Amino acid sequence: MALWDRLRESAQTMQAQLTAKKHELQSGAFRDASMAMCALVAAADGTIDPSERRRVAQLVATNDVLHHFPPDALHRRFEDHLDQLTADFTLGKVSALQEIGKAKRKPAEARAVIQIGIVIGCADGHFDDSERAVVREACSALDIPPAEFDLHRPLRVPRPYRAVDEPPAAPGGEEAAHREAVLPDDDLQVFLKALASSTRQKLFAHFADGEELTVGEVAERAGLGPSTTSEHLAVLRRGGLLQSTRSGKLVRYRADKEGIAELLGQLHSYLRSPSGARDTP
Secondary structure (H helix, E strand, O other), X not given: OOHHHHHHHHHHHHHHHHXXXXXXXXXHHHHHXXXXXXXHHHOOOOOOOHHHHHHHHHHHHHOHHHOOOOHHHHHHHHHHXXXXXXXXXXXXXXXXXXXXXXXXXXXXXXXXHHHHHHHHHHOOXXXXXXXXXXXXXXXXXXXXXXXXXXXXXXXXXXXXXXXXXXXXXXXXXXXXXHHOOOOOOHHHXXXXXXXXOXXXXXXXXXXXXXXXXXXXXXXXXXOOOHHHHHHHHHHHHHOOXXXXXXXXXXXXXXXXXXHHHHHHHHHHHHHOOHHHXXXXX
């Protein structure tokens, strides 16, 4: 089973475990550490775009495990951490990790904080490397081995499709062999969705020559508002087309050539075997 598939199934199991013990997770330390964890996941790549901020805030508000805490208190702590991360990402991250570290006095709560981070990170269907990295740092702050949560290995690994040009002999003949062919995986699905927008296609064209650009620079070139541009760039980043790096208060985006090449290889393999996606009675 692919690493992402294991993580997704693990996140579902973690949410069920958290729900089962939610009455034991009512301390102020757990509340504060959880909000710091959620803020770090929302800002994991060094950017805090409005869509990601709203998405994580909504997940916090609807999470059954956090439901017994006053919503205003959760929201205020979450936003306070995001404000610190916006003002100075490095100092904001140090502050959030210090808050998370306070939960290690109770091992059950400490592990629940990590589980909250993984559940929130996996909720959009793409728990990317930057999100995994901040959860690993939270593990260190809590003296928990990242391997305990399958966070010790890179998420993006080549997952080539099984060739069906010459299908192996199988009961039922060629049609049965084709039924076993796999469909596009999650990374490729997110990649294709990111490219489905003509606006995002035009924005990505600005990075075709290898340039590194800020949100403001892309917005000016494209004639779009900074908020709209930031949301589109975040989708392109989650889709594996862009990478982002922070330099001081500026975040620069660039094309993720290695990631794109890998995803295009997967798409090529899939398109060579279109019969693999055919539904059979």
